[in-house]
Every structure is written in C-alpha cells, then in structure tokens.
Amino acid sequence: MSPGAYIAYFSMEIGLAPGVPTYAGGLGMLAGDTLRTAADLGVPMVGVSLVHRKGYFHQRVDPTGWQTEEPVAWSLDDHLTELPARASVEIEGRPVQIRAWRYDIRGTGGASVPVFLLDTDLDGNAAADRLLTHFLYGGDSHYRLCQEIVLGIGGARMLDALGYADIDRYHMNEGHAALLVLELLKRQARANGHERPRPEDIEALRPRCVFTTHTPVPAGHDQFPLAMAEKALGAGMYVCLLDEFCYEQKLNLTYLALAASHYVNGVAKKHGEVARHLYAKYRVESITNGVHVATWASEPMRALFDRHVPDWRTDNPGLRYAIGVPLGEIREAHRAAKRELLAYVNHVTNKGFDLDVFTIGYARRATAYKRPTLVFRDIERLRGIARRRAVQLVFAGKAHPHDLPGKELIQEVHRAMGLLDTDVKIAFLPEYDMTLARLLVAGTDLWLNTPQPPLEASGTSGMKAAVNGVPSLSVLDGWWIEGWIEGVTGWAIGEPGAAASDDRAAEAASLYDKLERVILPLYYDEPDRYVDVMRRAIALNGSFFNTERMLNQYVTRAYFR
Structure with missing residues (x-):
C-alpha cells in the first residue's frame, strides 16, 4: 500500500x-x-x-x-x-x-x-x-x-x-x-x-x-x-x-x-x-x-474504566488490567446498567421486572438457525428451575420481512410468555436497534446464544456483553470457541469437540443443567464468585475481542x- x-x-x-x-x-x-x-x-x-x-x-x-x-x-x-x-x-x-x-x-x-x-x-x-x-x-x-x-x-x-x-x-x-x-x-x-x-x-x-x-x-x-x-x-x-x-x-x-x-x-x-x-x-x-469498546461500554462501565484503566479508549488491550478492579465496583457499575435496562423493560412491557432477580438476555436476528426458543424446549424443566431460583428473560430481535419461520419464532417466544408468566417473567422488546442493544448487553446478568453449529460465523453481541462484564452461556460456535473458558469467562452449552449437529434436546438439557447446577447457585449463593466471572469476562474477552485488535x-x- x-x-x-x-x-x-x-x-x-x-x-x-x-x-x-x-x-x-x-x-x-x-x-x-x-x-x-x-x-x-x-x-x-x-x-x-x-x-x-x-x-x-x-x-x-x-x-x-x-x-x-x-x-x-x-x-x-x-x-x-x-x-x-x-x-x-x-x-x-x-x-x-x-x-x-x-x-x-x-x-x-x-x-x-x-x-x-x-x-x-x-x-x-x-x-x-x-x-x-x-x-x-x-x-x-x-x-x-x-x-x-x-x-x-x-x-x-x-x-x-x-x-x-x-x-x-x-x-x-x-x-x-x-x-x-x-x-x-x-x-x-x-x-x-x-x-x-x-x-x-x-x-x-x-x-x-x-x-x-x-x-x-x-x-x-x-x-x-x-x-x-x-x-x-x-x-x-x-x-x-x-x-x-x-x-x-x-x-x-x-x-x-x-x-x-x-x-x-x-x-x-x-x-x-x-x-x-x-x-x-x-x-x-x-x-x-x-467490537468498538467505547461505543458499547455502558456509562457506568466507562466511568469504572476511566478510574482504573485511563487509556482504555485508545488501548483496548489495556482492559486486561480490569482483573485488578475491586469486585464491589464492578458489581455497582453493573447494577446501575441493570437498573437502567429494567426501567426500560418495565416502562415498555409493564412486566414488573425485579432488580434482584437473575436476568438473561437474548437479542439477535430472529431466524431459524439462531434457535431463539431453545431455552423453551422443556417448559416444565424451566419452570421447576425458576421456582427454586428466580429467573427473568429479555428477548429482542427482528425477523426479515420475508422470513416466515423467523416471524413464527417471535410468536413462539410470546406463547412461552403465556405458559410461564406466573413463574418466569419474559419480555419481548420490539424495535431492536443500536440504542436497545446498548441497554441489553450492559444490563443483563447472562448473555444467551443458541445457534445451530457450525452456522454461527462469529457473532458480536456476546463480545459487547463481555465489555460490560456480562458473561455468556453459549453453544460452542463462532467466536465463543475462542472466548470460552468454562467458569472463567462464561459457560458452554454442549460438549467441547462434539460433532456439529442440531440435537436440540441434548443442548436444551445442557442449558438447563448449567443454569440449575452451576450458574444460578453461583449468582445467588456466591455473588462474589459470580462477579469475579464478570471481571474476567472484561479482562480476558473485552481486552481481545475488539475492533482495535x-x-x-x-x-x-x-x-x-
């Protein structure tokens, strides 16, 4: 050149x-x-x-x-x-x-x-x-x-x-x-x-x-x-x-x-x-x-980075130093972002989402291979999990106007709302755009990703979440194969090295197992350990999965x- x-x-x-x-x-x-x-x-x-x-x-x-x-x-x-x-x-x-x-x-x-x-x-x-x-x-x-x-x-x-x-x-x-x-x-x-x-x-x-x-x-x-x-x-x-x-x-x-x-x-x-x-x-x-870190970091996270990693905007790899940020400061920055998201959710849906309840986010294009309804594969299993430890879910995404199966997936999310509403609060937020994406990737407690492998080329929403300290629970496809360290930056659905397939029953069972036995107990019973996963998501994934690199x-x- x-x-x-x-x-x-x-x-x-x-x-x-x-x-x-x-x-x-x-x-x-x-x-x-x-x-x-x-x-x-x-x-x-x-x-x-x-x-x-x-x-x-x-x-x-x-x-x-x-x-x-x-x-x-x-x-x-x-x-x-x-x-x-x-x-x-x-x-x-x-x-x-x-x-x-x-x-x-x-x-x-x-x-x-x-x-x-x-x-x-x-x-x-x-x-x-x-x-x-x-x-x-x-x-x-x-x-x-x-x-x-x-x-x-x-x-x-x-x-x-x-x-x-x-x-x-x-x-x-x-x-x-x-x-x-x-x-x-x-x-x-x-x-x-x-x-x-x-x-x-x-x-x-x-x-x-x-x-x-x-x-x-x-x-x-x-x-x-x-x-x-x-x-x-x-x-x-x-x-x-x-x-x-x-x-x-x-x-x-x-x-x-x-x-x-x-x-x-x-x-x-x-x-x-x-x-x-x-x-x-x-x-x-x-x-x-x-992802462009300065665009997707929430205001509370920006303030946190300004205090502890002053040159993070021009030196994204410097976010590795977030590993030394006190857990309490990460918790409070995330809680501020979560409060903003749930205020929006409640304003739009009147669902009464609770700041103290574990909140899962799923937002991407509504199309068949993304499998947004995998989490609803076994309604009764999900209901039982939520009765023991409270869970609420936020969905967003557009289907292409000509993608009839994609539109039907949005309807499936709404049907699940009706079936689970007394046990699991579920919100679908219309008009998924840049502004809503910023709220979602910063304010949820866990980012869910359930594509059919090997069809997810990369995905970037989980990267945006990581910048904000939100760990992923994801099928091992796309970027998550590189960003995943089990229990450190997030969690995997399914077994590593498994042949690509569309075994929804097995993957749904893995999803439920991780939620019930690992993630929810960590969040509710050992909150400092959960925030440590959040901190490592920033330091390990936020510092690497950025457009500067x-x-x-x-x-x-x-x-x-």
Missing part, C-alpha cells in the same frame, strides 16, 4: 448512529465499529454504502407476537451532508444518476473517516430507479441486483467523482458489493490495452481487493440467474463475466469476490475452517470479529500485505 492512499470499505449496511437507520444487524454494526476504529487509529479509510431512505424497517409486534413492518421515517439532512458530485450507472440500458450523502466519523485522536451513502432518488431517474436506495434488503432478487449495481459499480464511480483517485485497497464486507470487481476489471483491462478482460487482468487486479465473508448460510450469498444479470448489467459490463465467477448458470457474487481478492477471510477461526471447506479452490484466512490484523495481513 502506498503512502497517502486510501482503503475503500464497501458494505451494504453500516451502523453509524442510532438516528441513522442504515443497518439491519450484526453486519452493519461490525462495519460501523470497523470504521469508528479506523478513525480512532488514523487508518486512511473511506466507507461506501447506500442511504436506505426507508431504513430496514420499523418493527411492530402485536399481542400474539406477530411481526409487521413499516418504513422508517427519518430526515437525511439532520444527520448527513448532501454532496454536489454525481455518478451514473446503466441498469437494463437506462442511465441511473447517483448522488452521495456524507457522514463523518470522528476518532478519539481527532482523525476522521468519511462515509458516503449513495442515493438514486433524483429527478430524471425512472420512478423504479428512484426507489433503489430506499429499502435495506427489501424487494425481490431483481431489486437486490439493481441495488448492488448501484453499490459496487456506482460506488467505485462515485469515489472517482469525489476525487478519491488514490484508492489502494478495496475491501468488500460480504459479497453484496462484489459487482465493484466488474468495474475495476474493466478499468484494468483498458489499462492493459485489452478490449475485454483476460485472466492476466484479474491477476493484476487481485492485489487491490480484499473480501470478508460473514456467513456459511446460503441465504447470505447473493446469486442471480445469468439472464437477469446480463439484462441488468448490459453487454458492456457483462463481458467481464468470466466462467469462474458463475456457478450453476448463476452469477454468484461470493465467487466473484473470491476470484478477484488477494486476501479472503472468515470472521472467526472456526468460520475460517468452514469457509475453507466451502471454497476449497481459494485460500481463506480468518480474522475474528471485534481486529483492524490492526486487517492492516498487517490484508491492507499492507
């Missing part, structure tokens, strides 16, 4: 701020945390995404637990600055004009990372084209393909229009931005004097591209029928499609990104192994995800390599 050059970070979603609904979940939060850390460290990055004028969606949940969706109403110019520059792409032969809105992320040392959010809602564009940057993950596959033309091809052209002529690396955060490769490949072929791209043009381009894949779940990998791709992209762009980018007569954006990148990584060590099996033709490394690994392994 040359001095003064930029890394362009392309992502379909970026979580910038609570009032800017340009994210859906973990992928967007990871992107936002990455760019916040780039600003802190002074890494020369620029972010590119879409403006998502209608957001992901506003979640409504009726008394039966059925989710419905509404567009998000927000004012762009309250948060963003419109720029005069214009770029254009062709979609099905039509010119589509693009403008950009700018959001600046300010780092702790005064550096800034600009993020450009692309927008097609312009006079002169066809009515359908004006809607392309309205909905995050909205519409059908044709709508998605058109969005990704705007993001990848339009994003590269917009950077040119804005004067970023010195982009040294293009980092594709998941395959949504992979059409960027076609634009870059055309340019490379032209520079090499070729009418259409040749294999040597890909070789020349590869050192400039980095690709991070975030999921082994097929739905997370965009692919489009070749006929649809050819029609949308047009002949001039379509000639860039070489055989290795396509699979089973479809344009596969994951393969497009893989073929054009010199560095490819999964987002945890286990995910790297899984991805190497999926993409055996390619070299796949791993860089485990992290993560971005430094990208810099040394992918950007400067």
Whole structure:
C-alpha cells in the first residue's frame, strides 16, 4: 500500500448512529465499529454504502407476537451532508444518476473517516430507479441486483467523482458489493490495452481487493440467474463475466469476490475452517470479529474504566488490567446498567421486572438457525428451575420481512410468555436497534446464544456483553470457541469437540443443567464468585475481542500485505 492512499470499505449496511437507520444487524454494526476504529487509529479509510431512505424497517409486534413492518421515517439532512458530485450507472440500458450523502466519523485522536451513502432518488431517474436506495434488503432478487449495481459499480464511480483517485485497497464486507470487481476489471483491462478482460487482468487486479465473508448460510450469498444479470448489467459490463465467477448458470457474487481478492477471510477461526471447506479452490484466512469498546461500554462501565484503566479508549488491550478492579465496583457499575435496562423493560412491557432477580438476555436476528426458543424446549424443566431460583428473560430481535419461520419464532417466544408468566417473567422488546442493544448487553446478568453449529460465523453481541462484564452461556460456535473458558469467562452449552449437529434436546438439557447446577447457585449463593466471572469476562474477552485488535490484523495481513 502506498503512502497517502486510501482503503475503500464497501458494505451494504453500516451502523453509524442510532438516528441513522442504515443497518439491519450484526453486519452493519461490525462495519460501523470497523470504521469508528479506523478513525480512532488514523487508518486512511473511506466507507461506501447506500442511504436506505426507508431504513430496514420499523418493527411492530402485536399481542400474539406477530411481526409487521413499516418504513422508517427519518430526515437525511439532520444527520448527513448532501454532496454536489454525481455518478451514473446503466441498469437494463437506462442511465441511473447517483448522488452521495456524507457522514463523518470522528476518532478519539481527532482523525476522521468519511462515509458516503449513495442515493438514486433524483429527478430524471425512472420512478423504479428512484426507489433503489430506499429499502435495506427489501424487494425481490431483481431489486437486490439493481441495488448492488448501484453499490459496487456506482460506488467505485462515485469515489472517482469525489476525487478519491488514490484508492489502494478495496475491501468488500460480504459479497453484496462484489459487482465493484466488474468495474475495476474493466478499468484494468483498458489499462492493459485489452478490449475485454483476460485472466492476466484479474491477476493484476487481485492485489487491490480484499473480501470478508460473514456467513456459511446460503441465504447470505447473493446469486442471480445469468439472464437477469446480463439484462441488468448490459453487454458492456457483462463481458467481464468470466466462467469462474458463475456457478450453476448463476452469477454468484461470493465467487466473484473470491476470484478477484488477494486476501479472503472468515470472521472467526472456526468460520475460517468452514469457509475453507466451502471454497476449497481459494485460500481463506480468518480474522475474528471485534467490537468498538467505547461505543458499547455502558456509562457506568466507562466511568469504572476511566478510574482504573485511563487509556482504555485508545488501548483496548489495556482492559486486561480490569482483573485488578475491586469486585464491589464492578458489581455497582453493573447494577446501575441493570437498573437502567429494567426501567426500560418495565416502562415498555409493564412486566414488573425485579432488580434482584437473575436476568438473561437474548437479542439477535430472529431466524431459524439462531434457535431463539431453545431455552423453551422443556417448559416444565424451566419452570421447576425458576421456582427454586428466580429467573427473568429479555428477548429482542427482528425477523426479515420475508422470513416466515423467523416471524413464527417471535410468536413462539410470546406463547412461552403465556405458559410461564406466573413463574418466569419474559419480555419481548420490539424495535431492536443500536440504542436497545446498548441497554441489553450492559444490563443483563447472562448473555444467551443458541445457534445451530457450525452456522454461527462469529457473532458480536456476546463480545459487547463481555465489555460490560456480562458473561455468556453459549453453544460452542463462532467466536465463543475462542472466548470460552468454562467458569472463567462464561459457560458452554454442549460438549467441547462434539460433532456439529442440531440435537436440540441434548443442548436444551445442557442449558438447563448449567443454569440449575452451576450458574444460578453461583449468582445467588456466591455473588462474589459470580462477579469475579464478570471481571474476567472484561479482562480476558473485552481486552481481545475488539475492533482495535481486529483492524490492526486487517492492516498487517490484508491492507499492507
């Protein structure tokens, strides 16, 4: 990488701020945390995404637990600055004009990372084209393909229009931005004097591209029928499609990104192994995800860190010194965060949650492989546990509008409420977003994670919890394989080294056993020992599973390599 050059970070979603609904979940939060850390460290990055004028969606949940969706109403110019520059792409032969809105992320040392959010809602564009940057993950596959033309091809052209002529690396955060490769490949072929791209043009381009894949779940990998791709992209762009980018007569954006990148990584060590099996033709490394500590630490925890680890914002590894913080101070900081969360829960649900009752949190996208209802597998077992030692549970999460099984899982949580309400208080908090996530990861006593292995690529909510001293009870998948030390940073569901399966009965039994025999007795009978687990979650996991460590690994392994 040359001095003064930029890394362009392309992502379909970026979580910038609570009032800017340009994210859906973990992928967007990871992107936002990455760019916040780039600003802190002074890494020369620029972010590119879409403006998502209608957001992901506003979640409504009726008394039966059925989710419905509404567009998000927000004012762009309250948060963003419109720029005069214009770029254009062709979609099905039509010119589509693009403008950009700018959001600046300010780092702790005064550096800034600009993020450009692309927008097609312009006079002169066809009515359908004006809607392309309205909905995050909205519409059908044709709508998605058109969005990704705007993001990848339009994003590269917009950077040119804005004067970023010195982009040294293009980092594709998941395959949504992979059409960027076609634009870059055309340019490379032209520079090499070729009418259409040749294999040597890909070789020349590869050192400039980095690709991070975030999921082994097929739905997370965009692919489009070749006929649809050819029609949308047009002949001039379509000639860039070489055989290795396509699979089973479809344009596969994951393969497009893989073929054009010199560095490819999964987002945890286990995910790297899984991805190497999926993409055996390619070299796949791993860089485990992290979180932006200063964003996710609660106010009481920030004050605690300020007293005992003064430079923690600029030296996240220094959180290891939390191992010396008095237990009483950790207890009081956590209790303050818990009080804030339960005040919100009681205000929204009128459930009467009790500050002195053990509180379990579960919040993530509602989809089948996340298995949010595993804790309700044996209602009577859970009831018996709670009658002996009080337990209350807080749930949150959105299902994709087209994910019917995901919506039914939210209903299952509500049915469990009715069955257990006299013995276990259960709250489902709608509209899971950045603000609610901050409350949940800081204010619960235990973070629950129950994915079907090996489908959890990484997960970051448990990392956010660890920063706040909240230990995890989790299936051994994703990042937890690396962060788990039994009884020290949290607890595992199931046996280490067991073959990946979907044995829900066995995993539910393990979950109940850990709660009944280990975790609840520790919490109620030996509170100092429980707080010591909280302290070690901060010192061991908070100090490592952060985006400061993560971005430094990208810099040394992918950007400067």
